[in-house]
Amino acid sequence: MTTRSAALARPVAVNLLGVIEHPVLGDGPYRIDADGHPYLPVGDGGIVLGLQLGDSVFARKADHAAPGACLVHPDPAARHALATYSCIGNQVRVRTGRSAGARGVVIGKRGEEGRVIAAFRPAELAAMRPADEVSIRACGQGCRPDGFPAGLTVLNIDPGLFEVLPMVRPSASGDGPVSVGVRCSVPSKLAGNGLGRPAVSWDLDLQLRPPDSDRSPAGDAAGAGAGGVQLGDFVAVTDIDARFNVGYRKGWVTVGIVVHGASPLPGHGPGITPILTGPASVLDIRREAAGHVGLTAQMLKLQ
Amino acid sequence: MKISSNSGQLVSQVLTGEVWPPLADSRAYRVGPDGQPFALPGMGGVTLGAGCGSPATGYASDHLEPGASVRHRDPAANMALQFLTCVGNPVRVETGPAAGAVGHVIGQHAYVLADFAEPVLAGLTTGDAVTVTACGQGLALTGHDAIVVKNCAPGLLAQMPGGTRPDGRLEVHVAARVPAEAIGAGAGMSSEYANTDLMGAYPGLGDDLSLGLEGLRIGDIVSLAAADHRYGRGYRDGYLTIGVISTGQCMMFGHGPGPSSLLTGPAAAFHLVDDPAANLSCWYHPELEGAR
Numbered sequence: 001m002t003t004r005s006a007a008l009a010r011p012v013a014v015n016l017l018g019v020i021e022h023p024v025l026g027d028g029p030y031r032i033d034a035d036g037h038p039y040l041p042v043g044d045g046g047i048v049l050g051l052q053l054g055d056s057v058f059a060r061k062a063d064h065a066a067p068g069a070c071l072v073h074p075d076p077a078a079r080h081a082l083a084t085y086s087c088i089g090n091q092v093r094v095r096t097g098r099s100a101g102a103r104g105v106v107i108g109k110r111g112e113e114g115r116v117i118a119a120f121r122p123a124e125l126a127a128m129r130p131a132d133e134v135s136i137r138a139c140g141q142g143c144r145p146d147g148f149p150a151g152l153t154v155l156n157i158d159p160g161l162f163e164v165l166p167m168v169r170p171s172a173s174g175d176g177p178v179s180v181g182v183r184c185s186v187p188s189k190l191a192g193n194g195l196g197r198p199a200v201s202w203d204l205d206l207q208l209r210p211p212d213s214d215r216s217p218a219g220d221a222a223g224a225g226a227g228g229v230q231l232g233d234f235v236a237v238t239d240i241d242a243r244f245n246v247g248y249r250k251g252w253v254t255v256g257i258v259v260h261g262a263s264p265l266p267g268h269g270p271g272i273t274p275i276l277t278g279p280a281s282v283l284d285i286r287r288e289a290a291g292h293v294g295l296t297a298q299m300l301k302l303q
Numbered sequence: 304m305k306i307s308s309n310s311g312q313l314v315s316q317v318l319t320g321e322v323w324p325p326l327a328d329s330r331a332y333r334v335g336p337d338g339q340p341f342a343l344p345g346m347g348g349v350t351l352g353a354g355c356g357s358p359a360t361g362y363a364s365d366h367l368e369p370g371a372s373v374r375h376r377d378p379a380a381n382m383a384l385q386f387l388t389c390v391g392n393p394v395r396v397e398t399g400p401a402a403g404a405v406g407h408v409i410g411q412h413a414y415v416l417a418d419f420a421e422p423v424l425a426g427l428t429t430g431d432a433v434t435v436t437a438c439g440q441g442l443a444l445t446g447h448d449a450i451v452v453k454n455c456a457p458g459l460l461a462q463m464p465g466g467t468r469p470d471g472r473l474e475v476h477v478a479a480r481v482p483a484e485a486i487g488a489g490a491g492m493s494s495e496y497a498n499t500d501l502m503g504a505y506p507g508l509g510d511d512l513s514l515g516l517e518g519l520r521i522g523d524i525v526s527l528a529a530a531d532h533r534y535g536r537g538y539r540d541g542y543l544t545i546g547v548i549s550t551g552q553c554m555m556f557g558h559g560p561g562p563s564s565l566l567t568g569p570a571a572a573f574h575l576v577d578d579p580a581a582n583l584s585c586w587y588h589p590e591l592e593g594a595r
Contacts, residue, residue, distance in 0.1 A: 032534045189483035189529065190538055196488025196500055196557025205491060207538045239484065244334045247557030248484055248502040250511040266537025267491025 011159055013139035016082050018071030018092070018116060021046045022130035031063070033264035039063075043261070045070045045115060049126055053107065053119065053232035053297050057261040057270040058210040064271070066260040067231050068107060068119040069128060071136070076113070083114030084201040087140030088257060088273060088295070089158030092118045097132035099124045105300040106136060107232070108259025108273040109156065111194060111202025117259055121302055141200060147174040152278035153243050155200055164299045167234055167292070168276075177284040180255050180276065183233040183292040184225030185285055188240050188248055192267040199242035203259055203271035206235065210262070225289030233258045233294035235272050236285045242277040253283045257295055305466030306473070307445035310457035315438040318384050319397075323374040323414060324348050324429040333365065336505060336512055336556040341365065343554055347372045347414065349427050354418045355409060355522030356584030359551035359560040360506050366558065367551035369521050370406065371427055372414035373435070386495045388415045389439030390547055390563055391456030391587070396433055401426035407587045408435065409522060410549020410563030411454065413497045418522075418587070440495070447473050450568035451533045453494050459565075462586040463524070468574055475545050475566065476578035478523035483538060485514045486530065487557045494532040498549055498561035505559070519560050522583035523548045526575055532567040543570045547583060 023046040030038035043051075043065030051060060051067040071092075073079040092104035102124035108117040116136065120128070143159040147170035162168055167181035186206050194204035211227025229235060235258055241249035242256075256272025263269055276283055297303045325347030332340040344350070345364035353362060353369045373394070375381040392408045394417040404427075406419035415435065419427065439456040450473055452460075465474035481501060489499040503514020519525070524547055531539035546562025553559045566573075 034531070034534060034537050034539070036534045187484075189486070191490070192537065193491030195486070195490050195502075196555070241336070241556070244336060244338050245556040245558075247336065247487060248512070248514065249336070249509075252511075265491060266531060266533075266535035266539075268537075 009142065011139050011143045013137050014085060016085060016136045016138050017073060018082055018118070018134045018136050019073060020128055020130050020132045020134070021070040021072045021115065031265060034266040039264055046130055047125065047128055051231070051261070052122070053295055055231050057208070057229045057231060057258060060261060062261055063263050063265070064110070064260045064268070066108065066117040068104070068117055068125060070110070071116040071118055071134060072114070079114045080201060082116055082136070083109050085138040085141060086116040086136050087138065087156050087158045088275065089161030090139060091137045093135050094124070094128065095133045095135055097129060098127040099132070104134065105302060107295060108257060109201065109203060110260065110271065111197055114201055119297065119300060119302055145170070147171070148178055149175050149282040152178055152276060152282040154276060155242070156273050157275045165295070167294070177282045178276065179284040179286055180234060180236070181286045181288045181292060182236045182255060183229050183294065184223055184289060185236040185238055185287055186222055186226060187238055190222055191237055191240060191246070192269060194271065195246050197246060199246050199274040199277070202246070203273050204237065204246050204256060205263065205268045205271045206237070207267065207269045208262065209269070225287065225292070228289065229258055229270055230294060231258055231261065232296060233292060237272070240277070242274040246274070251280055252278065253280050253285060255283065255285070304460050304463045306460070308457065308460065309443045309445070313438055313441055313457065315436050316387060318387065318435045318437050320373040320375045320384050320415060320433055320435060322349060322371050322427060322429050322431045322433065333555055335554045336508060341554045345552065348429050349424055351421065351424055353521060353551060354421070355587065356582055357521050359519040359521050359523070359548055360504050360517055362552040364552045365554045368412055368414060368416050369409065369551065370416060370418040370424060371433070373417055373433055374414055384415060384435065385411055385413070387437040387440055388435050389437065389454045389456045390565060391459030392435055392437055392439065394433050394435050396423070396427060396431060399427060399431040401431065409583055410498055410547060411496060412550050412561060416549050444473065446471065447572060449572045450566055452566055453532060453564040455565045459586065464578065464581070465576065472572060472574040474574045474576060475526070476524060476576045476581040477526045477545065478579055478581040479516065479519055479525045480575070481516065481525050481527045482514060483529040485516060486527065487559060489561065490536055492536055494536050494564040494567070498563045499527065499536055499546065500553065500558040500561045502557060502559050516560070519548050520582055521548055521551055524581040525562055527562065530567070532564040536564070541570055542568065543573060
């Protein structure tokens with residue numbers, strides 16, 4: 001049976017070169033926020049210090065800030081390959097600069113031109129600079145862990161990482177639904193940038209605003225827990241199929257890991273890198289508005 | 304539309320472009336909602352057989368761009384062309400057998416999309432030069448301070464039914480009301496560039512993909528629920544956006560027929576009237592209605 005043989009296919013790993021990104025801006029410093037106010041985007045790419053897994057996505061006055069360093073490649077096609085093949089949990093080794101030898105871990109990716117987000121120990125991250133080179137042991141696309149039902153698609157995640165993720169619980173029988181603990185479940189109408197784009201190389205922005213915002217565009221639509229979303233959290237989006245581009249499909253669920261913080265831009269917000277997508281019958285969501293623990297530095301042995 | 308505006312304060316700019324070719328790559332295929340590979344025409348060049356008033360879907364096509372797709376060869380000049388051009392602006396063909404013919408802009412889609420009468424389109428091809436007389440950005444409606452006008456020629460506004468009501472709201476006739484769940488690719492982009500793809504309009508595919516939008520026509524004026532397009536394209540409760548369907552059939556997942564943004568503001572500032580005749584063809588190409 002095709003699905004069976006595909007499920008048993010052995011993964012390969014590829015070593016990729018990543019270059020620490022320098023932030024880039026256009027001729028003018030300003031972007032325009034959802035209320036029409038100009039702002040200067042801080043934290044959008046490159047090395048961001050002072051932000052860690054477990055921090056609120058609303059904690060900083062920043063735009064798309066990710067906890068770690070963004071990795072790119074100077075050749076556009078190689079950069080797309082870097083973003084497509086790198087998976088959450090892949091090991092990263094710094095090869096040049098003052099942090100040469102340091103270990104990092106891929107914790108997400110972002111779309112458009114392609115960026116891989118890697119977390120490092122804070123002191124080693126602080127010693128790095130743009131243009132430093134790293135090697136990523138990329139592995140995961142096309143893999144499927146044992147005990148996952150055939151209708152559930154797994155993407156963007158290192159095959160070994162599930163073993164250290166307590167919020168992901170396969171069924172005892174192996175063919176029942178996988179149960180996943182999430183901070184919140186967001187309706188598809190709050191999905192923004194990333195719709196219609198390939199989930200193997202893009203993230204999906206969720207149009208969430210701080211819970212105390214007097215101009216919260218999402219109102220109550222985001223549901224319980226949405227105001228408490230933290231970097232590394234698992235978040236579900238209902239009625240979204242992320243197999244072949246991200247799009248609307250009734251009765252489906254996509255679960256992703258929150259990889260960057262909020263954005264003032266309309267149509268943008270905290271972004272998830274999708275890792276699981278399938279009909280609700282194979283993906284059982286446990287809502288943990290309070291007490292949810294997502295991907296942590298401890299799980300990645302980076303504390 | 305019976306309404307006062309600042310149209311007397313606007314200037315026009317003369318812009319140039321050329322019919323830009325469709326683009327592909329060496330792998331040819333893209334992937335549909337269920338994983339089906341496809342290689343289908345529709346985006347770029349001159350697309351025949353679908354214009355204002357035609358069904359938006361039901362074609363063997365992807366990212367169907369009706370009529371001529373226009374860009375400027377210089378990247379910065381192209382952005383000026385894309386941002387400044389408004390729906391309803393005239394487009395004149397300058398070279399080739401169709402030289403002298405005039406059509407109208409029906410939207411943007413990373414190309415300026417120009418609809419012409421079918422015999423004109425038959426004589427138009429990639430590389431033909433066109434002139435766009437761009438006018439409309441900066442247009443504001445008197446007495447409707449909360450409503451922002453986007454990409455809308457003053458002439459189009461004048462021909463649309465509706466207008467200022469006695470209660471102060473703006474009456475707009477719409478051929479369809481689009482739910483927030485339908486917003487796909489284009490979310491988060493500038494509302495002066497390209498358009499908002501609508502999901503849920505894949506005729507012939509699964510019911511789980513449908514949001515009831517299979518009946519849209521090219522040129523339809525539609526309302527987008529909870530869409531705030533004042534400073535880009537985002538979700539906001541209590542707002543809505545009025546757009547015109549400027550692109551059609553998509554096979555690519557997360558994409559679909561797309562409205563270019565025309566008016567946006569608090570929902571309470573609008574009075575929507577459901578009107579199947581709310582279509583650009585009624586105002587710009589009445590001679591084509593029913594002929595396609």
